[in-house]
Amino acid sequence: MNWSTHAVVAALISFMASPVWAADLLVEAESFTDHGGWKLDTQFISEMGSPYLLAHGLGQACQDAKTEVTFPAPGKYRVFVRTKDWVAQWDAQGAPGKFQLAIDGEPLEETFGTQSADWFWHDGGIVDIDKTKVTLSLKDLTGFDGRCDAIYFTNDLNAKPPTSGSQLAKWRKNKLGITEDIKVEGPYDLVVIGGGYSGMGAAISAARMGCKVALIQDRPVLGGNGSSEVRVWAMGLIRRGKYPRIGEIIDEFADSAKKSPGTYEEFGDDQKEAIVQAEPNIDLFLNHHANQLEMKDGQISSVTAFDTRTSQVREFKGTLFCDATGHGSIGALAGALYDQTDKGRMGMSNMWRWDEADHETTFPETPWALDLSMKDFPYPRDHHGQWFWESGFDKDPIQGAEAIRDWNLRAVYGAFNAMKNREGASKHKNAELTWLAYIGGPRESRRLIGDVILTQDDIVDKREFPDGCVPSTWSIDLHYPKKEFADKFPDNPFISIAVHDRRVDRGYGYPVPYRCFYSKNIPNLFMAGRCISVSHEALGTVRVMKTCGMMGEVVGKAASICKIHDCSPRDVYEDHWSEMDELLKLPGQARRETVTSQIEMPKVLPPASSYGPPSGLNPTEMAGIVVDDIQAEKSGTWTEGTGLKGYVGYGYLYAGEKGAKVRFPVKVEKGGKYEVRLAYQPHENRSEDVHVTVAGKQAKDAQTIDMRKKPPIEEGFISLGVFPFEAGETAYVEVEGSGKGNAHADAVQLLPVDAK
Structure with a gap:
């Protein structure tokens, strides 16, 4: 057989063995x-x-x-x-x-x-x-x-x-067939990647200051951890400190959830999208995942994202970019310097809830879930599996994220199986699992490095930076596995405990410096949210959503200055801070069509205060003389709280230490008789014999209060009696803990009986 015959036979065999x-x-x-x-x-x-x-x-x-x-x-x-x-x-x-x-x-x-x-x-x-x-x-x-x-x-x-x-x-x-089908978008003044609170704050703020903005979000809804998909209520106080107007944009879309996790309706996904869509300078791209970028002369020139539903690829060209991904993903792609805590890193939550049906319900056996009994997890109070259902502490938060989420799912299904099919069955005949977050709520991964790396010591020592601008009011809140539930699954515990350093100035706020919001080595990269330039410990206070949102507001204003002067984010601090200072004082509703247009002020200005609006009952709108705990003098160890709603002002104080005292100074302008009232929040862990003293030039009284019981007067007050006071005197009411449960101090109110 010659060569040509071999070739024909080989071709025939190939033809018969394969499709035509x-x-x-x-x-x-x-x-x-x-x-x-x-x-x-x-x-x-x-x-x-x-x-x-x-x-x-x-x-x-x-x-x-x-x-x-x-x-x-x-x-x-x-x-x-x-x-x-x-x-x-x-x-x-x-x-x-x-x-x-x-x-x-x-x-x-x-x-x-x-x-x-x-x-x-x-x-x-x-x-x-x-x-x-x-x-x-x-x-x-x-x-x-x-x-x-x-x-x-x-x-x-x-x-x-x-x-x-x-x-x-x-x-x-x-x-x-999409290799060459890339749609080019832009160019934009600012491209924001990530549509949580920080990304929304950056996009809206920049747009209102005249920048053309692209906002890219990989989910169908905005809000990130503060969306209906994850349902973490928005914490952190806004509108306070040196720039009390910062936070007014966040106030427009922040959720109103009463618990965490809250309900679908409380997170207002539609409202968030409507506020963004109402800005003519913003192009919103939901369901777009950014996974590539181009660099030119050491700077980002474009970011590429694809539609997660159709795979359509878009290239977003821009001058400035903001990484609001939470994971520092864009910074990592660009080669930005970053840090990541290997041991002791916080994990991911997948919260859940169950409800009572009007009939008996069943739940399938889950032999593949975690093998749990009722003693292996905290009972879900108020039908909620809350923030502490958290795992993946030292697992890879990026390449191991799916396994972390899936372990959380196994934990929840195992817990509900124990409630329905094991020793909890008789108590939970009508229980049904009604919601479990499949979108994880991560707390910590990469932290991009800026010109300043904020530390715990900076915050606790109240170190002043000339560019301090975003008030952080949350305690330094770090999460660790809770030992009593960790023994059974030491490799990956799924219940956490929060360890708080409460030396943060909660009222005025610690001002986080602007230099934490841009990259040290990528000249046109901003960052806002959990991936800013802080240490692991400092992340514990800045990571809550309203604080992250205010970072975005600052980034947006800085982007407009970069546009005006054709400069970098670093130049804003080094050469144009006086101009930035003026923008930070503007109300959130102030706007201009372009960066060179006249700024238009809103017709109605919300009141500004260095302590911002109260998150509870407003003491200025209450009758008589009201002294909030923020004005009180403390001795001993007191903890600030906001979890029990109905408080006065910005929160309340509680202490379990014997002899811990809170003294409320009361300046009486007009002499006469006043009813003296004390506000507190009742709870089962409160003390039944809290010592309370009223003292003035004529007023003298000491009594004990059972703070497990609900206060009898509207707005959480109990009457301490009627006392005479002289004009101009400063009296006081003092609350002292007995050490037998927590003493609670919220506010003092004096109501005139026959004031002169």
């Missing part, structure tokens, strides 16, 4: 036109490469996700589904994420979500496609977080798609 033509079809799960009851999960794109659909049904099978697809031709195809058995990494039995793929309503024999601890292409066998248009359906079988990333059909029956990494990403783009 190659035909295939890649369907991304996120592109399904009807997600049914499945959720679009975009949290772990940097880890596993793609968004995916999650069957988050809380133990009840989700409604099918469906879409119509067009095949290149009828024929035999091998089908692959990219998925995983999400509990297999812990050798847990039961495969809770089982689901089927149906073609025109007919499920394949293979059940997916039953193999591999890692994402992989699960072979579904060979199918006969007898027409070009068919309907695909994802049929959830459990309601316990099955997941589907993509579906691939190929008539090359021996083919296998790439498994992971850059090879998979390139292959996917090629199959989807």
